[in-house]
Amino acid sequence: MSTGFDRDPDEFTRGARALVVYPDLGGSTRDADARLEETAGLALAIGIEVVDRVPLRIRAPKPGTLIGSGQVEALAETVAANELSLAVFDAALTPVQQRNLETGLGCKVIDRTGLILEIFGERARTAEGRLQVELAHLDYQAGRLVRSWTHLERQRGGFGFLGGPGETQIEADRRLIRDRMARLKRELDSVSRTRGLHRERRQRAPWPVIALVGYTNAGKSTLFNRLTGADVMAENLLFATLDPTLRQISLPGIDKAILSDTVGFVSELPTQLVAAFKATLEEVVSADILIHVRDIAHPDTMAQKDDVETVLKEIGVDPATSRFEAWNKLDLLDGDAREALLGEAAKRDDVVAVSALSGEGVSTLIEQVASMLTQGHRRYRIELDPSDGAGAAWLHQHGEVIGHRVEAGRAIYEVRMSPKDHERFEVRAT
Incomplete structure (x- = not known):
């Protein structure tokens, strides 16, 4: 033989x-x-x-x-x-x-x-x-x-x-x-240092970062393509995506955000890989929002969720990071199972049921992300040099300019924005 x-x-x-x-x-x-x-x-x-x-x-x-x-x-x-x-x-x-x-x-x-x-x-x-x-x-x-x-x-x-x-x-x-x-x-x-510089530059820009995470083959890349119009490899294969992909997207009330597609996790992911991919996964650690994409039609979907949460903890994701679940692959469910799932998702504010393949529920997901990014906005008084056109443009892009006037040679803006965006603007100004 x-x-x-x-x-x-x-x-x-x-x-x-x-x-x-x-x-x-x-x-x-x-x-x-x-x-x-x-x-x-x-x-x-x-x-x-x-x-x-x-x-x-x-x-x-x-x-x-x-x-x-x-x-x-x-x-x-x-x-x-x-x-x-x-x-x-x-x-x-x-x-x-x-x-x-x-x-x-x-x-x-x-x-x-x-x-x-x-x-x-x-x-x-x-x-x-x-x-x-x-x-x-x-x-x-x-x-x-x-x-x-x-x-x-x-x-x-x-x-x-x-x-x-x-x-x-x-x-x-x-x-x-x-x-x-x-x-x-x-x-x-x-x-890692180069990626950190790029990330710091984005934060100075600044644009919120949304990271798709989930078990391998949960449909992250299909959802990524649906949201961005990109053509990232999205096949019915485990680990179809390994290298991180970043794309710019627009959301209701938000001119620009960065969407990141990341490597899928798996049960008992080798510790060597978790350590080696730390630089890549830093995009997840620093994200403003995590969308946990789950294959809700998979018989082990709950165990897969636990595996993903374990890896997120291992790589140092802050438990306070905003996140919600996208229950994907609705297209694989029908009858009572589908109705029961939709009913359960409707009762929760941290879940959106979707089909990345057909597009069902994706508009609701977009609204959810936009709402999470804009909630808690506050009103700020910001002074700029009248010649600072870039600063004024930034305020219009990332906040709601309520009022604008010039006093004593200074441009005064009344702007409603999130505390995080205000902090980013302050960093930019310095």
Whole structure:
């Protein structure tokens, strides 16, 4: 039986016939079938053919293999009978467990973290995204001994978790990994400083920032495209969007705002990725409003919500940041389920039910965002030099100019605006 180790890495990744295994350790709020479906979707996202899905109940994790010896034998029979080249374990495997399972099953084995990192490696398009994924990969790989990996100079997407020897194979030791990680961190620190300068410039401008957050495949990019008229990649794939996208939009009573589409979260998001993508996720941390886009038709929608809230907490989002939920994918519901959902959403002021695909409810969502940005506006008396045309234009764009007069060589404006906008104007003035 061929194990696939001698195949071309691109062919292996894209054409691999795989078994997805979910070791149920107990205590999870998720349905085992839904979890298997999600992991199969992750595999599909990089072209792996999922031949079989197996849930396994684990009474006590085995240090050497995680699962029991009888379960290993049963899976090995499945691998052999179906000529599979890969087993994807929806769990975190230690290096020893991964190696022992490869020996026991007779095929390549990767865990959930490795699979997610492989997807991120293929999907990252910007130089920043590639740096972030490589750093996360190296952090994960540092404690593992693998047959071969080609993370430093690969031409294809991905970072070699699934493949065999590549065209530019590099047998790296831990010292090389540490050195490379140090260089990547320096480069990302520079990226973070540049992004911070851009963010500071926007705040001086200033324009409110609205960030779309949510579980992967919840429909954030589809909603982003609906609101901005952009053409960001929006497919029915997990992690279709990795690199952050910013667009200018207009809202009722607000001349200009910035809408940010961000990477989707997922349950048990690898800590290496959370750390590596910190610079990108700073857009979320500094946002004025968070719109939590939820796939309300998904059977695990509540568990997905909890996962997103966990990641938001991990990256340091202020609990006081204004936010509301967009219950997306109404188009997938009908009958009593749809009516019940609409009724529940109508009772809450922190929820808007929408279909980003059809546009249903999007106008209500826009009104909600505008209302949140303009609520609490106060009246301010602002003095400007009569020649400060830019300042006067800013006040007209970002506030409601109630009155204007000239006294003692100064232009006096009576303006109604939010305290945050007033603070931004004061920063601009200094």
